[in-house]
Amino acid sequence: MASARSDTHGGAAAVPAFTAHKILVAGGFGAGKTTLVGAISEVRPLQTEEALTTASIGLDDLTGVGAKTTTTVALDFGRITLGARIVLYLFGMPGQERFSFMWDELAYGALGAVILADVRRLGDCFPSVNYFEKRQLPFVVAVNCFDDAPSYDPQEIRQALDLDPGNPLVLCDARDVASVKGVLITLVETIASRRSARAGAASGRIATTRAPASRFGQ
Amino acid sequence: MTERPADDAWPQRESGPVVRPYAVTGGRTTGPGDGEPLTLLTVLVATGRPLPTDDPARLAPEHHRLLSLCGQQVTLADLAADTALPLGVVRVLVADLTELEAITVVGQRSADQRTGNDVLQEILNGLRAL
16 A cells, blocks of 8 residues: 555554553452442453363363363453543452462552452452462452351451551442442552652651561552 | 264353354464563554455454454453453454554553552542542
């Protein structure tokens, strides 16, 4: 073609119409991720692949499929448009260890995470807590208040999870938009205050008793 | 004379979603290769350049479907959600389309490019206003 490829579409493509930001919603099976994401935005599951386990092979007849070893898995996905140019994406992150192969991709570039905890099965969120601490990604633990769950003192739960003081733990109702909003706000506030604390420490050369600043994450 | 295979020798209809997506990519799990990696939040848009008509067998209906969703800027995640195709498949198909210059990457933040504090504040304001 003789003409240069500078058509209007090409020109318009150079300017991003919006910036995309990612927050993860992690937690064990049944902790309420789908509910939380659904409360605050449209939910359209994202499809990804999961390695077939021996348990599922009996259910799916794979004779003739050969070496097929994955099946599709639906991930919670939500989108919140904030203003004209900011879109916040929520990605459900299944907390079971067998999904850990996808955690790095999900976590790439994320602002932070909400870890949903179910006091009836608190151990289910341990892998997520460990993962985000290791990755130094800011997170908030949100204890989803199920109707039939015993109520615990938040401090007890903090101890059970061995949470650092810098990681907030809040109570929430994943079904309630206002409650979910509050959790997200707490997370973003945590990220913002950590940054200014780090900036303040750096500029004022304040010695901290904690491990190096990078401990606090992005 | 060869016998007809028993019914259970063939992939079951229920396993369609398992088999078909990678049939679309011709068994490929990676894209053309060079070019930036496509992450979940890579923003894409159609360039307006038409798809080649000389080798239609190369392109699946899914390529066209994806392209039709790129009239406005969208992320890879949006495309995967809208088409209900596995992420791996969408990534390969989008890579095909970028190689054909039918789609272009608009914005891509690298992992070490943090969201600026001003944008963080905008996110906070936006959430409070919801």
